[in-house]
Amino acid sequence: MNCDEIQTRLSEYVEKSLDAISAKGIELHVLSCSRCRVEAESLAECMQQVAGLPMVDPPLGFVQRVMAHVRDIDKTPTLWERLFFPLRVKIPLQATAVVLVGALAIVLFQKEEPFNTQESSERGVATIASPTPSEKKNEPSKDSPIVVEPSARDEKTSQSVTPTTESAKQFSQQNQFNKAAAATPAPAKAQPAPPAATQLADETRQEDKKEAPRRAAIPAQEVSTSGEVQRSRGDAFGLGAAVEALRQPSLRPGPFLVERSLSPLSEPSADVEFVVRRRLRERREQKDAASFDAVSQNAEAKRTSPASAAPKTSSLTEIRWFTVPIDHFEQFKKELAAEATIESERTPGVMENDFAQKTGRELLIKVNIISP
Amino acid sequence: MVSESISDADCVRRIQHGEADAFEVLVRRHEKTIFNLVYRMLGDYDDAIEVSQEVFLSAYRAIGQFRGDANFSTWLYRIALNHATTRRRSNNSRQHRTAPIGDMELIRDSQPGPAETLEKKEMQERVQLALNKLAPEDAAVILLRDLQDVPYDEVARLLEIPVGTVKSRLHRARQALKSLLATYFYAGRKAI
Numbered sequence: 001m002n003c004d005e006i007q008t009r010l011s012e013y014v015e016k017s018l019d020a021i022s023a024k025g026i027e028l029h030v031l032s033c034s035r036c037r038v039e040a041e042s043l044a045e046c047m048q049q050v051a052g053l054p055m056v057d058p059p060l061g062f063v064q065r066v067m068a069h070v071r072d073i074d075k076t077p078t079l080w081e082r083l084f085f086p087l088r089v090k091i092p093l094q095a096t097a098v099v100l101v102g103a104l105a106i107v108l109f110q111k112e113e114p115f116n117t118q119e120s121s122e123r124g125v126a127t128i129a130s131p132t133p134s135e136k137k138n139e140p141s142k143d144s145p146i147v148v149e150p151s152a153r154d155e156k157t158s159q160s161v162t163p164t165t166e167s168a169k170q171f172s173q174q175n176q177f178n179k180a181a182a183a184t185p186a187p188a189k190a191q192p193a194p195p196a197a198t199q200l201a202d203e204t205r206q207e208d209k210k211e212a213p214r215r216a217a218i219p220a221q222e223v224s225t226s227g228e229v230q231r232s233r234g235d236a237f238g239l240g241a242a243v244e245a246l247r248q249p250s251l252r253p254g255p256f257l258v259e260r261s262l263s264p265l266s267e268p269s270a271d272v273e274f275v276v277r278r279r280l281r282e283r284r285e286q287k288d289a290a291s292f293d294a295v296s297q298n299a300e301a302k303r304t305s306p307a308s309a310a311p312k313t314s315s316l317t318e319i320r321w322f323t324v325p326i327d328h329f330e331q332f333k334k335e336l337a338a339e340a341t342i343e344s345e346r347t348p349g350v351m352e353n354d355f356a357q358k359t360g361r362e363l364l365i366k367v368n369i370i371s372p
Numbered sequence: 373m374v375s376e377s378i379s380d381a382d383c384v385r386r387i388q389h390g391e392a393d394a395f396e397v398l399v400r401r402h403e404k405t406i407f408n409l410v411y412r413m414l415g416d417y418d419d420a421i422e423v424s425q426e427v428f429l430s431a432y433r434a435i436g437q438f439r440g441d442a443n444f445s446t447w448l449y450r451i452a453l454n455h456a457t458t459r460r461r462s463n464n465s466r467q468h469r470t471a472p473i474g475d476m477e478l479i480r481d482s483q484p485g486p487a488e489t490l491e492k493k494e495m496q497e498r499v500q501l502a503l504n505k506l507a508p509e510d511a512a513v514i515l516l517r518d519l520q521d522v523p524y525d526e527v528a529r530l531l532e533i534p535v536g537t538v539k540s541r542l543h544r545a546r547q548a549l550k551s552l553l554a555t556y557f558y559a560g561r562k563a564i
Contacts, residue, residue, distance in 0.1 A: 011543040015517075017524070046550045049499045050518040058407040059421055063399045066428045073432065074392050 003029075006036050014044045270321070270366035272329070272347050276340040277370045318369040323362040336367065343370065376400070380444035387435050395435075399428055402445060405520060406452050412515050413456035414463070415504045423459050427452045446530050449516070453530070457508040502552035510545035517542055 006029050012018045013026045030037050084090050324332045336342065376397055378386075386394035406427055411420035431451050438447055503511045509531075516522040516530070528535045 008543065011546050012539065042550050042554070043546060046546060046553055047518050049495060049553070050503075050514055050549070053412060053496055053499060053519060055404065055408050056411050056417070056420075058403050058424065062403055062407070062421070062424070063396060066399050066403075066425055067396050069425070069429050070392055070395055070432050073429065 003033060003036055006030070006033070007039060010036070010040050010043055014040055014047060268321075268364060271363040272345065273366040273368070274336065274345050275343040275368045275370065276336065277343055278340055278372045317371070320367045320369065322365040322367065324365055325362050329363055329365075332365070340369070381440055384435060384438055384440065384444055387432070388438075392432075395428075395432055398431075398444065398448075402448055403428075405445075406448060409449065409452055409515060409520060410456045412500070412503060412519060413453070413508070413511060414460055415500050416463075419459060419463070423455050424452070427455050430455065442529055443526070446526055449520075449522070450530050453512050457512070460508050498553060499549075502549050505552055506545060506548055510541065510548060513538065513542050514545045514549060 006026055009018065009022065009026060013023060013030075016023070018026070030040050322332070333342075333345075378394075378397065380398060380401070383394045383398050387398075403424070407420060407424045410423045410427065411417065414420055414423065427448070431448055434451075438444070503514070506514070513527065513531070516527050517524075522530070524535050524538055528538045531538065533541070
């Protein structure tokens with residue numbers, strides 16, 4: 001064995017953990033090699049120094065201190081224990097809580113669904129947009145410069161309409177088309193479209209949605225104090241839904257009645273203010289029978305049936321706000337007169353009216369609806 | 373009251389069955405070895421008190437997981453080494469942030485006393501400082517073998533390394549310690 005091999009085993013030799021033969025071989029080498037001998041001596045001395053380190057006593061009361069902490073650990077329940085122990089008490093409690101939360105979630109979910117539908121219909125926001133060149137191509141009626149663009153919420157609502165709502169929509173559309181036909185001779189495009197044309201119209205609608213952010217839209221916003229308002233496409237002023245609401249024999253207060261009602265402080269000054277009285281149901285139905293075909297009547301009957309089941313609140317007065325372009329005011333008034341009895345008309349802001357005519361601003365119309 | 377004569381395994385069994393007082397027997401039995409191991413690993417008495425306490429509390433918390441495959445003392449040593457190594461590393465990083473201590477020079481300037489006592493004390497302090505300078509795993513293997521006289525196979529089980537690796541690591545650690553103490557040994561021999 002050479003010095004390097006000896007030195008790797010020197011540590012074991014010094015602590016006498018080698019077998020007798022190996023130990024004897026190293027011992028012979030160490031006696032003859034001064035370098036390895038010095039190395040072995042220093043190593044032995046080093047080990048001796050470590051072994052000679054005195055044992056230090058832990059402080060007095062160390063055991064008691066540890067045991068005090070141990071008892072604290074025992075007293076403190078673990079998270080698991082806190083959650084589940086005692087099992088016979090906690091498990092039924094937790095099971096009950098889970099069932100209650102689940103039931104509450106289901107109830108809330110069921111309540112929220114009609115509420116969302118109602119909210120989107122109550123929102124009643126339509127934008128009167130100046131048509132872009134691409135829109136002009138696909139307009140259903142070129143005579144009407146107004147395109148009612150349903151908001152995303154309205155689209156959503158129209159997708160999830162109940163049969164009753166669909167009937168109302170059909171009725172409203174039919175009403176609008178009839179009126180348009182009576183007023184001006186509508187071109188062929190304005191007629192109820194064949195399936196291919198419907199598809200084209202749907203595509204146009206989708207294009208309109210995409211292009212919507214690019215054009216400057218003027219909002220024609222209706223503010224309603226209460227009642228459910230269904231807006232239909234093709235309704236020039238968004239009036240169809242509002243007028244539909246006028247027909248309702250009773251009003252059903254909305255969930256945001258207080259929120260939606262305008263406070264005297266926040267109420268804007270209207271350019272024109274109407275006081276109208278709702279027509280009685282019989283009269284309205286007679287009129288409807290004269291003007292609409294049997295399909296429309298069926299639709300109407302379906303539409304009004306839930307309302308008739310609603311609680312009577314005839315004493316309520318409803319206020320509705322409309323913004324209408326100045327040149328469509330007469331048409332608006334005509335439609336309003338067709339659907340309700342105009343009790344009074346007030347134009348408090350004549351000066352503003354003139355100004356609006358000059359500047360092309362919309363008129364702000366307030367309609368106070370009195371129950372029959 | 374639990375008898376002091378019962379074995380570690382019995383104590384562990386009792387503790388696992390909810391008899392916390394049995395742990396006191398184990399603490400009394402192992403406090404000195406654990407405290408000394410931790411103290412030599414850290415080189416600071418106050419730190420050793422704190423860490424030893426943590427060692428026993430950790431052992432108590434984890435005693436449910438002790439299956440009795442190894443000796444309780446081996447298991448306790450492992451916990452102690454883990455805690456001491458962690459503390460030592462955090463202490464080292466703290467020391468690096470503060471001003472370094474000129475350890476060897478400071479000891480030479482320590483207070484005079486009776487010559488023999490002073491020399492012995494000085495030597496012990498040098499050894500402790502040298503141990504502090506070693507890597508924690510090297511210091512651990514030296515302390516287990518040379519101070520605590522733990523057999524090779526138990527050291528291997530404790531450090532979870534083969535016996536051969538323990539021997540080679542021990543040789544390397546001793547060489548490193550010898551190098552750190554070389555100046556002292558040389559001076560000592562010259563004086564003689």
